[in-house]
Amino acid sequence: MKRLGAAIIGCGSIHGVHADAIEASELGRLVCVVDIDKQRAQASAAKYDCRWYVDYLEAINDDEVDVVHICTPHYLHASMAIEAVRAGKHVLVEKPVAISVSQAQEMAQESKKHGRYIGVCFQNRFNPESQKAKEIIDSGKIGAVRGIKGVVTWFRTKEYYTQSGWRGRFATEGGGVLINQAIHTLDLMQWLGGGVKAVKGNVSTYLLGDVIEVEDTADAVLFFKNGARGIFYATNCYTTNSPVEIEIDCEKATLRIYDGTLVMEQGKSRELLVTGKASETAYKSYWGRSHAVLIDEFYRAVLSDDPRHIISVEEGMESLKIIDGIYKSSSTGNVININ
Structure with missing residues (x-):
């Protein structure tokens, strides 16, 4: 070949x-x-x-x-x-x-x-835990998705912005924690949940406001096309880069993705479906393990x-629509339809 x-x-x-x-x-x-x-x-x-x-x-x-x-x-x-x-x-x-x-x-x-x-x-999307979660959800074995939770608590220093020459400004970075750090989580949430139709959210800059013009913290409620509801929180104001947490609440079970693992809970039973650590990589752990x-x-x-x-670009655009909707919602206080 x-x-x-x-x-x-x-x-x-x-x-x-x-x-x-x-x-x-x-x-x-x-x-x-x-x-x-x-x-x-x-x-x-x-x-x-x-x-x-x-x-x-x-x-x-x-x-x-x-x-x-x-x-x-x-x-x-x-x-x-x-x-x-x-x-x-x-x-x-x-x-x-x-x-x-x-x-x-x-x-x-x-x-x-x-x-x-x-x-x-x-x-x-190609991480083993993501692939397995998608397979289970799409099979219908645990019923319809009712809700999804995504949490990103990371940190970025002043130097991260000042030494780059382009981060921290809307014209060159396009945003802050939403478009740079949390966009992977938003992509996984919308991909696993079947697409988002509307959002309501807020953005803030709690730290480094004298250095950056973009947000370092965002929260939102996501309204999915299938009627599910998501909650999302992301910040660069923590003291370390914690593993991303994603929870998918379905009719018959709950799936939890954390640090390279996938757990399924049904009633009192708890099954470890995928084991591993996101940190087990030669690169930064938050880049994931699946570029190759x-x-x-x-x-x-x-x-x-x-x-x-x-x-595709069309798929990659979905997270941009969510981010754009969160910005608009933050400035207007309204629910923003994105699809």
């Missing part, structure tokens, strides 16, 4: 996860890396034995490149993805897919127009022209 040539745009911390996954894959090979910091690009190219560029347009016009991985600051995702598909490349973009729903819609249109796939890195799985699935989809296992 052909090995797809890959380019990674952006050589920040997350790019190493992508590069290692490509190197380990039988379906891809790393052709080049790109960064506006010449020394950073050169260091990555030396580590992974590939070419390097400073201008991303050189990478997307490289004839050996089939797939472009976008690991840049949020505000660059949409424009770079659109340029890549126009150049005939498939694209895998880190979350968020874009910083606005309108940008994501344009990406989806360009993807269809040029016949190229754009996938979104919501890798936590997602990347392999994306490459397999490109090679077979079968997009069933790609997390």
